[in-house]
Amino acid sequence: xxxxxxxxxxxxxxxxxxxxxxxxxxxxxxxxxxxxxxxxxxxxxxxxxxxxxxxxxxxxxxxxxxxxxxxxxxxxxxxxxxxxxxxxxxxxxxxxxxxxxxxxxxxxxxx
Amino acid sequence: xxxxxxxxxxxxxxxxxxxxxxxxxxxxxxxxxxxxxxxxxxxxxxxxxxxxxxxxxxxxxxxxxxxxxxxxxxxxxxxxxxxxxxxxxxxxxxxxxxxxxxxxxxxxxxxxxxx
Numbered sequence: 001x002x003x004x005x006x007x008x009x010x011x012x013x014x015x016x017x018x019x020x021x022x023x024x025x026x027x028x029x030x031x032x033x034x035x036x037x038x039x040x041x042x043x044x045x046x047x048x049x050x051x052x053x054x055x056x057x058x059x060x061x062x063x064x065x066x067x068x069x070x071x072x073x074x075x076x077x078x079x080x081x082x083x084x085x086x087x088x089x090x091x092x093x094x095x096x097x098x099x100x101x102x103x104x105x106x107x108x109x110x111x
Numbered sequence: 112x113x114x115x116x117x118x119x120x121x122x123x124x125x126x127x128x129x130x131x132x133x134x135x136x137x138x139x140x141x142x143x144x145x146x147x148x149x150x151x152x153x154x155x156x157x158x159x160x161x162x163x164x165x166x167x168x169x170x171x172x173x174x175x176x177x178x179x180x181x182x183x184x185x186x187x188x189x190x191x192x193x194x195x196x197x198x199x200x201x202x203x204x205x206x207x208x209x210x211x212x213x214x215x216x217x218x219x220x221x222x223x224x225x226x
Contacts, residue, residue, distance in 0.1 A: 006153075010225035039184040042201060044153070055157060088153060092213045093204075097161045098169070099215055101203065108123040 004029075004089055006102035013079045014110050021105040023072045025087030030094035032065055036083045037104070046087075078098040081109050114138065116217035117202050124196075132221045141206065143185035144215065147171060148199040150173045157200075160185055165188035168181050189223065195224045 004025045013019045013070065019039045031050045035043040047056055049065035049072060062075040076083055086104040124130045134144065142161050146154040146169075154167045155167030160179040174193025179185055184202075189196045199222050203215040 009148050033215060037216075041175075042217040043203075043215075045216070048214060090154075090215075097205065097207075098156070098159060098167070099144060099203070099213070100156060100170075101146070101154040106151070 004091060004100070004102040005104055006089055008105060009103065011105055011107045012081075012110065013107060014027060015079055015081060017079055018077045019073045019079060019089055019107070021107075023074075023102055025070045025091070028069045029091045030069075031091055032089045033088060033092075033096055033099075034063055034072075034074055035088045035101075036085050037088065039083075043088060051073065079107075079109055081111060085107050115202060115204055115216055115218035117200075117221050118201060119221060120219060122221055122223045124223070126225055127191045129191055130189050130196075130223065132189065132202075133201055134187065134218060134222070135183055136185075136204045136216075138204055138206075138216060139182070140204035140216075142181070144203040144205075145169075145175070145177065145185070145187045146174060146201045148201060148220075154201065154226070157187065176181065196223060198223060205211045 006025050007022050012038040033048045034046040037043045049064050053067045060077045064073045075078045086106045087102050088104045090101040112125040118133045144159045145157040152219050157175050161168035163182050166179050176188045200222045202218045205215045
């Protein structure tokens with residue numbers, strides 16, 4: 001099945017700095033979803049992108065879906081300690097319910 | 112409250128025993144999923160179900176079995192054939208696929224330790 005690769009695997013960020021995590025696929029995706037899992041918790045849905053070139057913002061988080069619908073990015077500005085956790089991208093099939101996740105980017109923040 | 116309930120939160124079993132993890136949802140979602148998460152790793156799909164009495168293997172189904180006799184319930188059995196069963200197991204559900212409303216809602220997870 002389709003696989004998505006997330007880079008980097010780990011991101012160590014100074015508080016106040018920006019960072020970006022990427023999700024890449026070799027094939028066209030019908031949609032991209034992003035989830036956040038806090039340490040010791042369960043994944044929580046953040047957003048879904050379905051249109052080519054789509055950009056959505058949630059406060060300091062900016063999500064983008066590539067023009068070819070093969071990649072996506074999550075950009076966080078002015079990182080805070082509350083941003084600590086693992087960010088996963090995921091996608092579901094165009095014609096079925098299979099929901100597959102990337103390996104995630106684990107973010108730590110230096111105060 | 113609407114949501115997904117997994118029980119128990121922690122589970123200990125002896126090697127060689129089968130164990131069943133419970134997952135119940137009252138969101139009226141069609142699809143349900145089981146994922147396995149190992150320390151520092153992502154979510155790997157074990158099984159998923161799109162409708163009652165039907166389910167499909169995910170990427171790591173060997174050593175696991177499921178049933179979907181009711182829309183609300185999707186129990187996972189970890190059999191003695193699973194070579195490395197110790198992990199964090201997450202159940203999820205979603206309403207639809209492909210377009211809108213495909214977001215998955217997760218339970219709190221069951222941490223299984225086999226000794």
